[in-house]
Amino acid sequence: MLPIRAEAVDYAAGGVPILRGVTLTLEAGPPCLIIGPNGAGKSVLLRLLHGLLRPAAGRITPAAAIRGAMVFQRPVLLRRSVLGNLRYPLALAGLGREEQARRAAAALDRVGLAALAHRPARRLSGGEQQRLALARAAALAPDVLFLDEPCASLDPAATRAVEAIIAGIAAEGCKIVMTTHDLGQARRLAGEVVFLNRGRVVEQSPAAAFFAGPASAEAAAFLRGELLW
Amino acid sequence: MGDLGSAVLAAIALIRDGDPAMLGILGLSLRVSLTALGIAALVGLPLGALLAVARFPGRHALVIGLNALMGLPPVVAGLLIYLLLSRSGPLGRFGLLFTPTAMVIAQAALIAPILAALSRGVLEALWEEYADQLRSFGAGPWRAVPTLLWDGRFALLTVLLAGFGRAAAEVGAVMVVGGNIEGFTRTMTTAIALETSKGDLPLALALGLVLMAIVLGVNMLAQALREAAGRGGA
Ligand SMILES: Nc1ncnc2c1ncn2[C@@H]1O[C@H](COP(=O)(O)OP(=O)(O)OP(=O)(O)O)[C@@H](O)[C@H]1O
Ligand SMILES: [Mg+2]
Numbered sequence: 001m002l003p004i005r006a007e008a009v010d011y012a013a014g015g016v017p018i019l020r021g022v023t024l025t026l027e028a029g030p031p032c033l034i035i036g037p038n039g040a041g042k043s044v045l046l047r048l049l050h051g052l053l054r055p056a057a058g059r060i061t062p063a064a065a066i067r068g069a070m071v072f073q074r075p076v077l078l079r080r081s082v083l084g085n086l087r088y089p090l091a092l093a094g095l096g097r098e099e100q101a102r103r104a105a106a107a108l109d110r111v112g113l114a115a116l117a118h119r120p121a122r123r124l125s126g127g128e129q130q131r132l133a134l135a136r137a138a139a140l141a142p143d144v145l146f147l148d149e150p151c152a153s154l155d156p157a158a159t160r161a162v163e164a165i166i167a168g169i170a171a172e173g174c175k176i177v178m179t180t181h182d183l184g185q186a187r188r189l190a191g192e193v194v195f196l197n198r199g200r201v202v203e204q205s206p207a208a209a210f211f212a213g214p215a216s217a218e219a220a221a222f223l224r225g226e227l228l229w
Numbered sequence: 230m231g232d233l234g235s236a237v238l239a240a241i242a243l244i245r246d247g248d249p250a251m252l253g254i255l256g257l258s259l260r261v262s263l264t265a266l267g268i269a270a271l272v273g274l275p276l277g278a279l280l281a282v283a284r285f286p287g288r289h290a291l292v293i294g295l296n297a298l299m300g301l302p303p304v305v306a307g308l309l310i311y312l313l314l315s316r317s318g319p320l321g322r323f324g325l326l327f328t329p330t331a332m333v334i335a336q337a338a339l340i341a342p343i344l345a346a347l348s349r350g351v352l353e354a355l356w357e358e359y360a361d362q363l364r365s366f367g368a369g370p371w372r373a374v375p376t377l378l379w380d381g382r383f384a385l386l387t388v389l390l391a392g393f394g395r396a397a398a399e400v401g402a403v404m405v406v407g408g409n410i411e412g413f414t415r416t417m418t419t420a421i422a423l424e425t426s427k428g429d430l431p432l433a434l435a436l437g438l439v440l441m442a443i444v445l446g447v448n449m450l451a452q453a454l455r456e457a458a459g460r461g462g463a
Contacts, residue, residue, distance in 0.1 A: 052361055066367055076362035079380040088376075089366040 001067050001143045002175055003027045004049060009058035011044055018044050019199045022058070026144070030191020031166070031176035033207070035183070037227055040196040042179040043073055046146045049177065068144030068175075073152065075133030077121040082113060085121045086136050093140060107139035110165055126153040131162065138169055145169060147178035151185065163188060183223065187211055195219045197227070232430070239431030240438060251435055258416040261329055261403070262396040265336035269396075270389060272337075273344030278377050280345070281352035282370035292349065298342035304401025310335040311406050327408040332416070335402040340392040347388040352377045355384075383458035390451040394444055 004026040011019040047053045051066040086104035108114045111131040151159045190207035221227040314326040325331045400418035407414035417436045424433035
């Protein structure tokens with residue numbers, strides 16, 4: 001699936017432009033963190049890259065119905081058990097029953113939900129639901145994993161634990177593309193940063209360079225906590 | 230007043246003693262309505278699911294048509310099936326008119342649109358919630374149909390109960406196509422109509438009480454299911 005290229009992508013909803021002239025390339029390698037203020041277009045960009053939305057102009061390659069796997073900002077859990085949620089996409093992907101069971105068990109272990117395997121998924125706490133959604137997407141062993149604020153409802157310890165899980169998934173060769181509002185987390189995880197503001201990619205830089213001194217005044221203001229939507 | 234009082238007592242006695250004529254009528258009614266429900270569900274639920282996920286020209290008109298059919302008077306449904314099954318009708322050579330089979334067909338035709346319309350509403354809300362996630366897993370609308378039917382099963386059970394209640398309580402359709410033949414096509418509702426007009430109030434009342442108990446029980450079950458589904462989000 002990699003590299004994924006977006007070329008001059010525009011996106012609008014209801015006549016309102018949301019993304020304008022987005023050009024970026026996602027190559028195999030360490031995680032790419034997409035950061036920017038609320039409403040900048042981060043979630044829309046992830047949906048476009050994943051394949052859930054079609055660009056109004058420009059193009060995204062490779063042309064596929066769906067690229068990689070994704071965890072939404074608000075996870076959608078099926079009205080099934082925790083285990084049922086894990087197995088559903090695996091069955092859809094055509095895996096045999098034994099392989100489904102093996103992957104589901106491993107994924108549950110990884111996010112610390114093994115004890116809850118038979119609970120109805122929608123009765124889990126917010127943080128548990130978010131971890132389940134991450135486990136469900138990761139169990140597909142995609143080559144690209146889009147994560148939209150995967151730690152938004154996690155406590156500090158769970159956040160660190162999930163960061164370790166994400167780093168582990170990346171180390172296995174999966175390209176992580178994720179958004180976060182936690183700049184500390186972005187520093188800890190990012191190999192590269194895409195800074196998005198008002199629907200435009202302001203810069204795409206290696207993480208070290210970005211955090212040492214961003215190229216744009218907007219990103220510098222954002223890092224100082226001064227850039228408002 | 231004395232008449233009513235003694236009729237109620239006689240009705241209760243019939244129920245208590247398990248009067249064979251009454252039990253025969255009860256058994257036939259349940260058999261006819263449950264079979265009709267099964268057939269209507271096989272057609273109505275998948276149709277409702279399809280209407281919930283598919284977008285095609287004419288879908289809107291179909292939805293409006295189904296909603297209108299929900300209010301179809303049973304006696305009109307009965308008349309249409311009568312015309313199909315009568316000796317000169319297109320299905321006349323099967324000789325089904327005035328048999329329990331004819332009543333099953335009429336009730337199934339009556340409630341299939343109800344099941345389709347109600348399940349469409351339930352499943353459309355579920356699809357709205359699931360669509361992006363299922364597409365992310367690589368499942369299109371077609372593959373979503375069985376998923377929606379399964380994940381919406383609690384809500385769909387209440388839809389089925391509503392359909393059963395409607396079938397068990399209607400009188401017009403079974404009267405027209407069944408003919409109310411004693412011991413063969415006489416159901417609870419047609420028996421009540423007949424016995425009342427003949428003045429045999431105890432049997433009519435006994436059947437009425439049983440019918441009310443069934444309808445009440447079905448509604449209580451539906452309510453309990455709704456609450457269970459709401460609590461668990463299961
Ligand atoms: N379907 C839609 N219809 C209309 N407007 C939309 C739609 N989807 C997104 N938008 C608008 O596009 C802009 C970008 O939305 P998006 O969800 O991508 O922001 P974001 O960067 O993820 O913000 P946050 O950090 O708050 O999650 C917002 O102003 C939002 O209101
Ligand atoms: Mg967002």
